[in-house]
Amino acid sequence: MLKILGLDRALSLLSRKLLYVWVRTQTLPQDLSTLNLDPNKPVCYVLQTRQLSNLLVLETETQRLGLPRALSRLKSLDVREDRSFFFLTRGDTAGPMRRNRFAYSPRLKRLTQAVAANLQLDVQLVPVTILWGRQPQKEDSLLKILFTDSWATPGVLKQFFRVLIHGRRTLVRFEEPISLRAVVDEGQAEDLTLRKIARVLRVHFRRQREMAIGPDLSHRRTQVNALLEADPVKQAIEQEMRDKSLAMTKVEDSARRYAMEIAADYSYPTVRALEKFLNWLWTRLYDGVKVYRMNELTDVAPGQEVIYVPTHRSHIDYLLMSYVIFTQGMMVPHIAAGANLNLPVIGGILRRGGAFFLRRTFKGNHLYAAVFNEYLHMMIQKGYPIEYFIEGGRSRTGRMLQPKGGMLAMTLQSYLRDHRRPIVFMPIYFGYEKVMEGGTYVAELSGKPKEKESIWGVIKTVRDIEKVFGEVHVNFGQPIVLSEVLDEVEPGWREAGSHPDPKSPWFTKTVDTLANRIVTRSNSAAVVNPISLLALALLSTPKQAADEDLLVEFLDALKRLLTVAPYSDRVELTSLSGRELIAYGEKMKVLRRLEHPLGNLVQLLPEQALQMTYFRNNVQHLYTLPGMIACFLTADNALERERIVELIGNIYPFLKAELFLHWKADELPAVVNAMIDALLDTGLLAARSDNNTIKAPNRNSAEYMQLEILARSVRQAMERYYIAISLLTRQGSGKISASQLEELCSLFAQRLAILHEHSAPEYFDRAVFKSFISTLKRIGLLSDDESGQLVFDRRIQAAANEAQFVLPHDVRQTVQQLTRLDADEIRRAIADFRAKAAEKSAKKK
Numbered sequence: 108m109l110k111i112l113g114l115d116r117a118l119s120l121l122s123r124k125l126l127y128v129w130v131r132t133q134t135l136p137q138d139l140s141t142l143n144l145d146p147n148k149p150v151c152y153v154l155q156t157r158q159l160s161n162l163l164v165l166e167t168e169t170q171r172l173g174l175p176r177a178l179s180r181l182k183s184l185d186v187r188e189d190r191s192f193f194f195l196t197r198g199d200t201a202g203p204m205r206r207n208r209f210a211y212s213p214r215l216k217r218l219t220q221a222v223a224a225n226l227q228l229d230v231q232l233v234p235v236t237i238l239w240g241r242q243p244q245k246e247d248s249l250l251k252i253l254f255t256d257s258w259a260t261p262g263v264l265k266q267f268f269r270v271l272i273h274g275r276r277t278l279v280r281f282e283e284p285i286s287l288r289a290v291v292d293e294g295q296a297e298d299l300t301l302r303k304i305a306r307v308l309r310v311h312f313r314r315q316r317e318m319a320i321g322p323d324l325s326h327r328r329t330q331v332n333a334l335l336e337a338d339p340v341k342q343a344i345e346q347e348m349r350d351k352s353l354a355m356t357k358v359e360d361s362a363r364r365y366a367m368e369i370a371a372d373y374s375y376p377t378v379r380a381l382e383k384f385l386n387w388l389w390t391r392l393y394d395g396v397k398v399y400r401m402n403e404l405t406d407v408a409p410g411q412e413v414i415y416v417p418t419h420r421s422h423i424d425y426l427l428m429s430y431v432i433f434t435q436g437m438m439v440p441h442i443a444a445g446a447n448l449n450l451p452v453i454g455g456i457l458r459r460g461g462a463f464f465l466r467r468t469f470k471g472n473h474l475y476a477a478v479f480n481e482y483l484h485m486m487i488q489k490g491y492p493i494e495y496f497i498e499g500g501r502s503r504t505g506r507m508l509q510p511k512g513g514m515l516a517m518t519l520q521s522y523l524r525d526h527r528r529p530i531v532f533m534p535i536y537f538g539y540e541k542v543m544e545g546g547t548y549v550a551e552l553s554g555k556p557k558e559k560e561s562i563w564g565v566i567k568t569v570r571d572i573e574k575v576f577g578e579v580h581v582n583f584g585q586p587i588v589l590s591e592v593l594d595e596v597e598p599g600w601r602e603a604g605s606h607p608d609p610k611s612p613w614f615t616k617t618v619d620t621l622a623n624r625i626v627t628r629s630n631s632a633a634v635v636n637p638i639s640l641l642a643l644a645l646l647s648t649p650k651q652a653a654d655e656d657l658l659v660e661f662l663d664a665l666k667r668l669l670t671v672a673p674y675s676d677r678v679e680l681t682s683l684s685g686r687e688l689i690a691y692g693e694k695m696k697v698l699r700r701l702e703h704p705l706g707n708l709v710q711l712l713p714e715q716a717l718q719m720t721y722f723r724n725n726v727q728h729l730y731t732l733p734g735m736i737a738c739f740l741t742a743d744n745a746l747e748r749e750r751i752v753e754l755i756g757n758i759y760p761f762l763k764a765e766l767f768l769h770w771k772a773d774e775l776p777a778v779v780n781a782m783i784d785a786l787l788d789t790g791l792l793a794a795r796s797d798n799n800t801i802k803a804p805n806r807n808s809a810e811y812m813q814l815e816i817l818a819r820s821v822r823q824a825m826e827r828y829y830i831a832i833s834l835l836t837r838q839g840s841g842k843i844s845a846s847q848l849e850e851l852c853s854l855f856a857q858r859l860a861i862l863h864e865h866s867a868p869e870y871f872d873r874a875v876f877k878s879f880i881s882t883l884k885r886i887g888l889l890s891d892d893e894s895g896q897l898v899f900d901r902r903i904q905a906a907a908n909e910a911q912f913v914l915p916h917d918v919r920q921t922v923q924q925l926t927r928l929d930a931d932e933i934r935r936a937i938a939d940f941r942a943k944a945a946e947k948s949a950k951k952k
Contacts, residue, residue, distance in 0.1 A: 126163050126270075129271075130270065134281070135279070135435065139281070142283055144174075148230065149186065150233055152165060152193075155194070158266055181230075183228070185227075193212035211301050232284060233281060236279075236282070240277075282315070314410045319438060331363060334366050344362055369463055370463055370482060372459050373461050389579075393577065396427070396581065397581070398583075399634070400677065404586075415428060417536070418507065420539055420542060427579060437492075442494045442495070445465065445467065483514075484525075505723070510625065512622050519614070523600070529590060535582070538582070580636055582633070583632065627767045630767045630768075631674065631678070635669065636722075637692065638719075639723060642719040642720070642723035646716070647820040653709055653710075654707075658709050659684075660809065662689075666681075730820060734822075736786060740818075746802075748783060752775065844896055845897055848876070853872070862921055883899075888900075
């Protein structure tokens with residue numbers, strides 16, 4: 108090695124050329140500016156182990172990227188070093204008869220001394236992690252232990268085969284520099300300073316390696332055996348024996364079956380094969396996958412247990428998440444998948460890709476619950492990254508669903524049992540321009556029963572790969588540290604013991620707080636892509652058509668609104684102009700341009716209009732407050748700012764709870780005024796001379812037409828609120844149950860949709876009304892009495908009065924007519940209708 112390092116430039120170049128005949132690298136980060144290197148300070152690279160192959164790769168990559176070269180002189184007048192790198196671990200290469208000894212690098216010593224002697228000098232130490240193949244180690248495979256990049260320091264022979272087998276999958280990760288000056292300035296003795304630098308670098312390399320290849324993996328059967336030996340599972344087995352008078356062997360067999368049903372069987376070859384397949388699929392299916400704020404993940408992942416909690420829009424989510432993470436040089440997460448996806452062939456592939464399966468409910472099966480809880484705890488403690496969807500299922504409407512707390516509660520229980528390893532939740536927003544299941548979602552919302560997953564269903568989905576699905580957007584939200592949430596909700600949680608009661612108020616509140624924060628931060632990372640913006644605009648126009656020039660101006664106004672008054676600093680907005688957006692919609696075959704002598708028209712294609720509601724709902728929460736302001740000003744031509752703030756404040760609790768808006772109540776006045784100013788800036792509103800009275804533009808102007816379109820984007824939601832509250836107040840407190848109210852709301856909305864041409868099937872989706880009723884309960888406006896009937900007070904009537912303020916007169920009149928019947932009359936009418944329908948059906952048979 109020493110001789111090689113002293114070779115002249117020609118021989119060094121030849122060695123690198125020969126190596127790169129075979130080696131192919133992926134270098135991270137892709138944007139080198141994120142390294143924050145100071146060009147005025149010398150750079151010295153740090154490699155973990157003394158290996159020639161790693162040094163040759165480092166020299167080649169620094170030259171290719173335009174960074175200071177590793178084999179060049181250290182560029183500083185204050186130090187004289189003929190190379191710009193050192194190895195953290197010194198000494199002989201580890202082997203069966205040798206022990207890898209540790210000694211500080213002489214170059215590190217000299218640099219430390221130089222920095223200590225010159226107060227103006229600083230050296231940037233840049234750690235560089237080089238991984239060959241990134242395959243986690245399998246305890247049962249000697250071949251993989253020998254040839255895979257794992258935790259053991261390789262000998263010469265092992266490193267040779269590693270380069271030979273995995274050289275075409277080499278990951279090179281440059282990290283942000285460590286300031287040698289900052290460490291030296293702590294004023295410790297030289298030996299202590301060197302010890303601290305070495306410790307910081309060792310921890311850094313360990314965390315980077317763990318983040319990329321994960322912890323050592325056991326074979327699935329080894330995991331299952333360890334699982335069955337865990338105390339909580341043993342206790343559950345004994346309890347099952349007592350409760351059901353069963354033999355131990357029979358109960359143990361059941362527990363083993365449950366464990367095998369649940370456990371993943373991670374296989375690196377399968378992951379590699381899936382990556383190649385997905386590379387082909389994304390190229391064929393999508394125009395690209397755009398990833399935003401990946402640094403949010405790479406900044407927090409080292410040394411922490413990462414729980415990925417993405418939005419759930421499509422079955423593609425599973426594959427997309429693993430693909431993005433793997434291609435960014437990190438270990439793919441173990442994914443909690445519904446047992447319905449454990450299909451023949453498909454289930455095995457998913458399991459080897461990291462999926463573990465869970466049943467939809469554990470109710471009544473304490474043994475299964477104990478096995479699953481212990482499996483999740485084992486993965487968390489071993490440091491496997493985990494992914495699950497807290498919405499419970501895919502959103503059929505495009506809205507964020509109410510979060511389910513089951514997996515969060517199990518994660519919290521695991522952390523409280525042993526909180527030595529920090530847990531951080533990573534919210535992620537998926538934004539599609541088309542989804543494969545779009546037609547299925549529309550059918551289900553229209554009343555068709557949900558199709559059961561099957562191999563044939565997968566095959567039918569794969570047939571869609573000839574179609575164009577635009578771009579996919581993946582945006583990482585603000586991470587959530589579990590210990591910080593616990594400190595906020597229950598400061599004394601550390602003294603509560605390792606097995607708190609899951610039904611205790613503080614435990615339940617922690618789960619609810621965590622769930623709400625995850626979905627709220629996911630929404631705050633929304634991506635406004637061209638399709639969602641077109642959907643928001645055109646679905647709010649009569650017959651989904653608009654004058655082209657008017658539509659261009661409105662699209663530009665929508666973009667400007669988010670620019671002047673952004674929903675959050677994490678929202679990503681398409682860069683296309685209004686006219687470019689229309690051209691993009693034509694390319695994606697969602698709209699058409701109709702030429703006309705008085706000006707071209709743009710219309711959504713009839714077969715696409717229903718599916719477009721899905722993409723409008725992806726981003727509607729971003730425009731809800733501007734839309735509400737537009738509603739008020741189109742209903743009442745002029746209002747004072749204080750009155751607008753008051754009106755929105757009355758309705759905001761509903762909006763916040765249903766759409767997971769992130770503003771707190773005390774922030775609302777400033778936010779609403781900022782929205783008003785943004786609408787003034789775009790010309791959609793006007794102000795009188797005092798700037799306090801806000802008015803709508805002239806009713807014959809293009810600006811008023813745009814304001815009306817903006818108002819319509821939220822008016823349907825207000826109509827649903829008004830239907831529910833009107834029915835509730837009409838029946839009276841304690842006169843109707845939640846399930847009866849849901850059914851009535853859905854039926855009334857169906858009728859209203861026909862009368863007023865609301866084509867979106869979600870308009871009368873019973874699940875939407877169920878969510879709204881749950882929201883009223885959560886914010887304390889509704890509750891159930893002992894008999895299960897809904898009870899309320901005067902505040903509900905006040906809310907109904909505010910809601911009707913923004914509805915058109917004809918819609919308000921229709922709702923009032925529909926709600927005149929009392930509950931008994933409505934029930935009889937429904938029963939008679941169903942009886943007649945059943946009689947007709949029987950006659951046909």
